[in-house]
Amino acid sequence: MIAIRIEALNKTLADKEREFRLAVPFFSIAGGERKAIVGSTGSGKTTVMDILAMVTEPDDCRRFELDDGEELIDLATIAERHSALARLRAACFGYITQQSPLFPFLTVAENVAVQQKVSHRPDRAYAEQLAGMLGIDMLLNARPAELSVGQRQRAAIARALSHRPCVVLCDEPTGALDPVTARQAITTILWAAGQTGAAVVMITHDWELASEFKFEFHVIETKRREGSATINVLRPLDASAREVGL
Numbered sequence: 092m093i094a095i096r097i098e099a100l101n102k103t104l105a106d107k108e109r110e111f112r113l114a115v116p117f118f119s120i121a122g123g124e125r126k127a128i129v130g131s132t133g134s135g136k137t138t139v140m141d142i143l144a145m146v147t148e149p150d151d152c153r154r155f156e157l158d159d160g161e162e163l164i165d166l167a168t169i170a171e172r173h174s175a176l177a178r179l180r181a182a183c184f185g186y187i188t189q190q191s192p193l194f195p196f197l198t199v200a201e202n203v204a205v206q207q208k209v210s211h212r213p214d215r216a217y218a219e220q221l222a223g224m225l226g227i228d229m230l231l232n233a234r235p236a237e238l239s240v241g242q243r244q245r246a247a248i249a250r251a252l253s254h255r256p257c258v259v260l261c262d263e264p265t266g267a268l269d270p271v272t273a274r275q276a277i278t279t280i281l282w283a284a285g286q287t288g289a290a291v292v293m294i295t296h297d298w299e300l301a302s303e304f305k306f307e308f309h310v311i312e313t314k315r316r317e318g319s320a321t322i323n324v325l326r327p328l329d330a331s332a333r334e335v336g337l
């Protein structure tokens with residue numbers, strides 16, 4: 092079973108005017124688990140997800156590893172090994188990003204097929220099944236410019252799930268969807284994750300929906316340090332604190 096484990100990870104983003112500091116003292120997720128990351132806008136949720144997806148490298152960490160059931164892979168150093176990183180990403184990860192960019196010159200079906208091709212797992216029937224569950228099966232031959240924002244978001248969800256990833260990362264996957272369609276999207280994500288026993292990490296502002304689907308909550312808390320410097324810390328949120336959020 093897949094498992095990711097992070098210990099004492101730090102990341103700083105800085106430019107001339109500002110500095111943003113993120114700390115992840117401990118975070119782990121295993122196959123079959125669902126974790127939601129909540130926190131105010133700009134608190135670092137996407138930064139955490141980009142680190143998990145190995146799009147952004149941490150500055151330092153005690154441990155950042157993935158156990159795929161056969162070997163223990165050190166994710167803290169894999170970024171230097173470009174082909175190993177590309178292989179791992181393609182084989183294991185499905186990332187629904189906040190912007191969900193699609194290739195504009197390809198149809199929805201072709202966008203989904205690209206992900207399957209890169210992962211060496213072509214499966215048109217599965218792509219069509221996902222599109223049906225997401226309510227976009229009539230749009231498979233449309234190009235992104237011909238879709239609404241919510242339809243594009245669902246196309247991006249289908250693409251990220253189409254190669255049967257064992258780690259599903261979603262950054263506000265229902266941000267552009269009405270409540271009924273949002274529920275349909277989460278149901279599809281969790282159904283697909285169930286097919287492979289995948290781990291699911293989801294950033295969301297929809298506490299109610301995440302609670303309903305039994306996600307464990309983590310929050311990014313902004314702590315003020317001496318002077319004006321702040322640090323944003325990811326930590327588990329216990330059930331009583333969750334009531335306040337709801």
Ligand SMILES: Nc1ncnc2c1ncn2[C@@H]1O[C@H](COP(=O)(O)OP(=O)(O)OP(=O)(O)O)[C@@H](O)[C@H]1O
Nearest residue numbers: 104105106109110111131132133134135136137138
């Ligand atoms: N190069 C940079 N230098 C300094 N700060 C940066 C830099 N790039 C991003 N940031 C800051 O990092 C913080 C975290 O950004 P991130 O996108 O992770 O937030 P978020 O929690 O996902 O927000 P949202 O809910 O709006 O999507 C933001 O406050 C952003 O302004």
Ligand SMILES: [Mg+2]
Nearest residue numbers: 136137189262
């Ligand atoms: Mg974000």
